[in-house]
Amino acid sequence: MATILLLNGPNLNLLGSREKSIYGELTLDSISKTVEDKLADASIKLVTYQSNHEGYLVDRVQRALTESIALIIFNPAAYTHTSVALRDALLAVEIPFIEVHLSEPKEREAFRHISYFSDIALEVISGKGAMSYTDAAEAAINYLNKKD
Numbered sequence: 001m002a003t004i005l006l007l008n009g010p011n012l013n014l015l016g017s018r019e020k021s022i023y024g025e026l027t028l029d030s031i032s033k034t035v036e037d038k039l040a041d042a043s044i045k046l047v048t049y050q051s052n053h054e055g056y057l058v059d060r061v062q063r064a065l066t067e068s069i070a071l072i073i074f075n076p077a078a079y080t081h082t083s084v085a086l087r088d089a090l091l092a093v094e095i096p097f098i099e100v101h102l103s104e105p106k107e108r109e110a111f112r113h114i115s116y117f118s119d120i121a122l123e124v125i126s127g128k129g130a131m132s133y134t135d136a137a138e139a140a141i142n143y144l145n146k147k148d
Ligand code: DQA
Pocket: 010, 011, 012, 075, 076, 077, 078, 079, 080, 100, 101, 102, 103, 104, 105, 112
């Protein structure tokens, strides 16, 4: 059974209360559960990790290699726009990943227009609220099915 890692960056633990007009009302737990159920229907296991710390996220990406994680669904949050360390970690482990955002960063402040991940991601899914995550789960299933 393939395993997918759902990885979330800083402040996403506050979903459900954080800037609801931008990020919606759903909590990260509830979004993760929906993704988990969708993947379970396709016989794929989900593991989740959220951290507010860049180094912990780097450690989690590196650990994914030892766990044979097949794919990462990643919302780097604010680190999207700053983190060479996380980009390098993803390149180092060579695990394919889908970049996800609830909002549409390209339609927001100029500093959000740059992503350190988009050019190396399998796909970027953004601007659909919680549905960005379920669409990413769908894309992940399709990718893994095609690969087998
Ligand atoms: C975000 C967009 C980022 O610009 C922001 O820093 C976040 C969340 C999103 O999901 O829309 O924390 O990644």
